[in-house]
Every structure is written in C-alpha cells, then in structure tokens.
Amino acid sequence: MITFIIGLVILFVGAAIYGSICERVMNPNPAAQTPAIKLKDGVDYVPMNKWKNCLIELLNIAGTGPVLGPIQGILFGPIAFITIPIGCVIGGAFHDYMSGMISLRNNGEQMPSLMRRFLGGGVYKVYNVFVCFLMLLVGTVFIYTPGDLFVAHIIKGDASTLSAEVMTVYGVIFAYYLLATLLPIDKIIGRIYPVFGAILLLSAVGIFFGLFINGYPLKEVWEVGIANVHPFGEHFIPIFFITVACGITSGFHSTQATIIARSVTNEKYGRLIYYNTMIAEGFIAMSWAGAAMGAVGFGIATDENLFKQAAVVVGIIAQDMLGSVGGMVAVLGVIVLAITSGDTALRSLRLMLADALHIDNKKRSNVLILAACIFAVVAVVLYIAKTDAKGFAILWRYFSWANETIAVFAFAMIAVYMIKNRMPYIMAIIPGTFYMYIVSTYILHAPIGFGLSYTLSYILAAVAAGLYAFFIIKYGKSLTSSRNLR
Template sequence: MIIFLIGLVILIVGGAIYGKFCEKVFGPDDRDTPATTLADGVDYVAMKPWKNKLIELLNIAGTGPILGPIQGILFGPIAFITIPVGCVLAGALHDYFVGMISMRNSGAQIPKMMYKFMGNGATKIYTVIIWILMLLTGVVFIYTPGDLIVGDIMGMDVKGNVIWIVYAVILLYYVISTIFPIDQIIGRIYPIFGAVLIISAIGVFVGVMLDGGANMPALNSGLLTQHPKGQSFIPVFFITVACGIMSGFHGSQATLISRTVKHEKEGRHTFYTMMLVEGAIAMIWAAGAMVLFGRGTDTVTGATQMVGIISREFMGTIGGLFAIAGVIVLPITSGDTAFRALRLMIAEQFNIDQKDAKKRVGLSLIIFIPAILILIYAKSSPGGFNLLWRYFGFTNQLVAVFALAMIVVYLKTAGRNYLIALLPGTFYTFIVFSYIFHEKIGFGLEARIGEMFGIADTSYAISYTLGAICAVLFLWLVPKLASKRKDIILNYKM
C-alpha cells in the first residue's frame, strides 16, 4: 500500500511540476488555433475546454490502461513506480507535444507532420505502421468490449452466435461516429461515458483503500518479483503496460483534439493532464489485481477475466456490473476515434475532401472492410487474439518512438530543450527493438540461435546488445537530422 501511495504522489506532484515545465518549453501563446481559423463544422469545431479534456481522456483510454497493468503487476510492486515515472517523463510529454505541434501546424495528422519534420523516408515507414496500428486498434476495441458485454454482462458464451450480433452493433456505432461531425456524436455522448468510467475507477480505488494493504506485498519484500511465466521485466513490462505509461496511439488522438481546442493555453490540461489521469486509472486497476492475487486468485487468470473478478470483488454484483460497463466504455471510445483518425490520415495522404459527405462515407466503408476481415480471423483462429494483441502492443510503442523523434526535431529546430524528448525516445528505442529481436512474433534471435546449436537459450544477450545499438543510433542520428533539416522545416508550408 505504501508503494502504491508513493506512486500516486509521484504521478500527481511530479506531473504538476513537469507538466508546467513542458508547457514552458513549448511556449503556448494567444494566437488563433485551427479550431477557429479552419472551422468546417465536421472535424475543425471549437468545443468547450471541459469537453475537450473528457473526449481526449476517453479517446486515449482504451482497454490498454486496464488489461496492460493487470498483466504488468505480475512483475511486482515496481509497477507502482514505473507507471507514474514513465507517465510523467514520457507518456504525458508525448501526448502534450504531439497535440501542440499539430495545433501549430493547422491540426495536421502525424503522417503529415512526420513528412515536414522527419522527411520522406521516415514518413513512408511511419505511415504504413500507423495505418496498421489504427486498424489493429479498431479491431481490438471491437473484440474486447464485445466479449465483455456477452460474457460478463449477458452471461453467455463468447464463442456463440450472439457475439457476432454484438460486434455488428459496435461496428455500426463506429461507422456512424466516424462519418458524423465530431461535436454531433462524440461530443454529446462522451460526457455520459466519462461519468461511467470515472465512477468505476473510484469504486475500485475505494476497494483497494479499504483493503488497507493487507493483501499487498510489504515494502521490504522487494519491488521486483519473478513473473509466473518467467518473462523478463525489460522489455516485456513496458510493452505490456504500454497505454498506462506511453502509447503511440495517443498521438493520433491528440491530433484530433488539436482541431477542437480554441486556445493554446488549454493544451497542458487537455493533453498532459489527461494522460496523468490515464496513468492513475492504470495504477488503480493494477492495485486491484495485486490485492486479489494476494488473496489467492490464480495469477494465470486472463486479464479480461480479471476485470470481472476485480469489479465484483470491490463493488458487489450491481456495482461490479457498473464497473465492467466502465471498462467496456474505454475501448469503444477509443475504437471509434481510431477509425476516425485513420480516415483523416488517408484523406490527407490522398487529398480527399472530407467536407463532402459522400467522400467521407466512401472512405470510411473502405477502411471497415479490412477491419472486419481481421476481426473474423482473430475470432476464428485459436491464437488469433493473442497474436493481434502482441502486434498491437509492439506497433503501438514503435509509433511512439517515431513521434518522440519528431518532437526532438521540432524542439531542436526551434532552439528549445530537446533532451526532454530525446532521452525517453532513446530508452523506448531500446525497449522496442530488444523486444522484437527476442520475441517469436519478431526475429526470435536467441531461440533461433539456440535451435542451431541445440541449446535452450532464453536469455536476451543478443537482443539487448542489438537494442542498445539501435538506441545509440537514435541518440546520435535524430539531433543530426534536426540540424540537417532546419532550413527545410523553417520554409515548409503546411
């Protein structure tokens, strides 16, 4: 309990101090924002500050900040320190600068900003990855809420025919929210969703506090524990708990809200502070899981199943259903904007006018075809969802590395403190590449070499070495790129 409370203090106090520092580095002023200068009644719509903050929170808070921490807490209480520290120094910084840079560049989506600051080569790679991530995110956020609705709310078999009806209803909502103006659907129903989300998180928090730490490890028992499946804390923890610490997906959502913020000085609370709130949600659900593991709940229980167990344990049958509803809200309010962001990215790439309703509908339908095919595969294949989630986690963090590189270039070009983005970018480069070099969904280097020599090598020696080389290259090359592109960037017109 002490470690959990220390983590909350780091998140709140550290976030308040560092958030102001990030704001000072960026330097918001009183200039007109895209919400007013480019108002089109569809995507560029000035909205009230409280509504922007709530929509940003619901956009970024998918199932990641709940399912990820529930799995991450299996590494021990260290999660209560790494989540807030990472959120303050990396995740919230990432969200703030992406949103503010977009606001300074006509509300551009990240691929367009990537072209300006990183050049054509990086943009081509990034665009492919971000489009894949948006599709995977949308599919994951049809799959998980659908299964929670059918399994935990309706008490039915998630492999039966009913699940496809529920998937179809969620997909229909996504189609509508993707096509309609942002203030007509998302702007109106999100306050209701937000209330459900906040109340469910408060309910779990109260349950954890009433437990009093009786079922949490003592402070002297060590921060890091052996994972039940023998997974390595670095890099697996930071891939697993991605959304609660830092998520590249958030960049695609911050650029949506950059088109609805009326004043630049609203940016810190809209982008930075809302990521801190997501970090708090991640810590609360991680604490709930740790309490139940301390009471004897099997640590191999799936993360989705743990959501229902935690909810009912701390809030009773009725309250538990309400808490589950809060968890269902999270992916739905991220899935709709994932598809919306993908529509805008493709529209920018091919100059498709989004004021034209027919073009909006046509482009949206094209997007949903591959999404449906991926969903069918994930549901019909025995290991389909696990594979989908792993690729989602990896691409999510890889996209964040690209965004941090872009922030470095922006800050260095503007003559500002770029180290605040360079250092977390270097760390996450190591995490992302050491993970993909080691894991079977990537190169599986140690396993392959072990097979060649007839040994069971489960170490990360090769992957850590290659990951470190990639990190050094990031640390060296990104600032050089900023210096090389300075004149191009200063003369570039969006």
C-alpha cells in the first residue's frame, strides 16, 4: 500500500504546489466583471455561489470514466498509482482550469468559439464537428451505462437486452436529460445537484476508507515492475492513458468548464471550481483503482472481470466493502456520476450548436426545436448501441479516443492563449504534445483505426507530436500583438 500512499501524496501536495503556480500565471482579477454578471439572461448566464459551482463542475466532469477507467487501468499494475496523480496535477487539472478561465475572460464563450478565436476558422470547423459528435456519444454512453447499472444492481433485473425494464429506466433518464437541457441551469441542475453530490461523496469516501478497513491487499511498483504487467498483453502506451482517460485528462471537461464560466461571479474562484475539482476526480480514480486491485487480491474479482466487465466489478466491490445498504449507495454514486455528466453534455451540445448556428437561446421555441433534434439523434444512436451486439463496444472505443483527441485541441488553444499573453506556454505544450502522441499511436494501431504495427505507429506518432508542438508555437508567435486575445 506504500505506492498507493505515495500516489495520494503526489496528488494532494502536487495540486497545492502546481495549482498555486497555475493561479499565479493566470493572475485572476477579483474586480473583473464576469459573464455571469454582465451578460445575465436567466437561462445560461446565471450567477451562482462558488460552492454550488464547484459541486456542479465536479458532477459534470466525473462520469463513469474515473470509476470504470481506473478499474481497467489497474491491470497495468501499481504504476497506475503514480501516473494517475502526476497526469492529473500537470495535465487534467491544468487543462480544466485554463479552459474555464479563458472562457471566463471571453464572455463565457464555449469551446468551439474559443477555437475560432485562438486557432482560426479552419481548426474551428474541424473541432466543431468533432466535439459535437463527442457530445452525442457522451449523452448516449451516459444513458446506457447508468441505466444498465440501475437495472442490474438496484432492481436486480436483466440489463443485457432492450427489455421493458431497461426501456423504462432509459426513458426516465431521457426525461431528466431533456429537462436539464431545456430549463435554466439554476432551476434543475443547481437545485438537484446537492442531493446528487451527497450520494457521490458518501460513495467515494466509503470506497476509500473501505480499502483500509477491509485490508485490501495492494501491490507495490518495485515488486511488480512496469513492463509486461498487463495480463492480456496490452501496451502501457497508449492503452493505459486511453483507458483511464477521465481520471487523468479529459477533453470533455473543457466543454463543461465553459458552461460553468457563465455562472462564476469572481475570477478568484477559478482554482477552487476548476483545478481542485479535477483533483477530486483524481482522488475518485485512485480510490476505485485501489479497490479493483484489492478485489483481485482478495479473490472476489478476476483480471478478466476488470478487463471485460468493469461495471460488474463496481457492484462486487461495493457489496463486499460496504454491505448491502452501503453497497447500494456506492452503486448509486456511480450512477449519479454518469447521469450528471450526461445531462450537461447534451446541454453543452445545445449551447455549442446555438453559438455555431447563431440561434437565439432567449426564444423558447428555438431552444425546444434544437433540443428535439439533438434528442432524436441520441435516441437512434442509443437504439443501435443496445440492439447490435458490437454496437456499444465500437461506440465506447471511439468515445474514449475522441475524448482525448478533444483534449489535444484544448491544449493547443491554451498554448496559443499563453503565447499571446506572454505566459509560460510550455505548461500547455508538454501535456498537449504527450496526448497528441497517445491519440496518434492509438488510432494508427487500433483495428478501428489504421491497423499498423506498434513499431510503425510509435514512429509516426512521434513525428505527428513533434509537428503539433512546432506549428502551435510557430502559429502563436506569428499572431500580431495588436490582436485582441485576452
């Protein structure tokens, strides 16, 4: 358990140090008038207090990713206890903080608009299509996974087919998502999230302390090593980072940070709302990774369970650690994570499409028509995913890869912003270049991509990553100093 403790120290001490550095770099101005104040419209621009914003941000970004991802990622061994916190501190939390703060200083613009502002019209068009596709996948995934978890673990039904039980649960989630997409953010999300937050915190804390109370055996990195650890022969790079995804860095988070930017009332709250909430997600990821390793050590789960049935492992761990009642609360916590990411994914999609198509959100008819179109597409994708034996597996793989690819775009935007404002842009270039290497390697090798050998994929990905860094720096420095890029 020493490696696990070291990882927690890296996470929290690293966050205190690097978070402070990020804040000094951005130099938040408490006197600046935020979009929530100067553009208040009662729908999307709605002032809310910092703790409510903090809780909403956490619930928005923490889907099933920091649970299911680390459960599978721990198959790479205890090195996960080191890479998760390091990546979270210098990658994910930095990514979320900068995305939110840049939006805060640009009238609460959503990510596509920020792409156009800082990277130009060409990148904007590519990103806009890409991120809208991702939001549809997120909305679909976060109806599918919490719905199946609820049917299988709460009402003990059969979630393997599109049964009446499954359709009913999906329908309830769908109805909630529709309300969350249509209503002003403070009318439903701002009021119901404290309840969701209590469930989330109880489940996360329960799993963490359960590790120690139940004496779950955790391996040490010096005992296992870091090479050839995965029982099914998966390569650490890129598979680990694609698998864990949200527990380290997630492009999806940037789209959620810009939503909250329309509700923040003081720039000084940015570190708490953005940076620290990602650290909290890292803690959730560490807790479930430790629980998964301990479950295998105790013999209540197998490597194959972790690899192929991560959602099933959630129920096994929760039941063993916390008993029937506590286990149900833990499973509900995971369900809450998914639902509270799915609702804002679809809300974010509506906002981004409205911005791109210049649709007036103040007209209720416009909001309703746009939401109806979005939900019709989600319903079709969900039906295909549930009725085709391989449909959801394919969607999940594309979702995971697309999620990290969106982060590559976000890091590029952040880097250009930092270059123009004479900030240490290397803070964005390093994680951005690393993830460019990861997503390139994955898509070049994967069967859903180009199917190249790993050797060739590594070489081509290195070239792509180098070009990524070179052109971002060159483009950022080429922009005229007179251009307004606050």
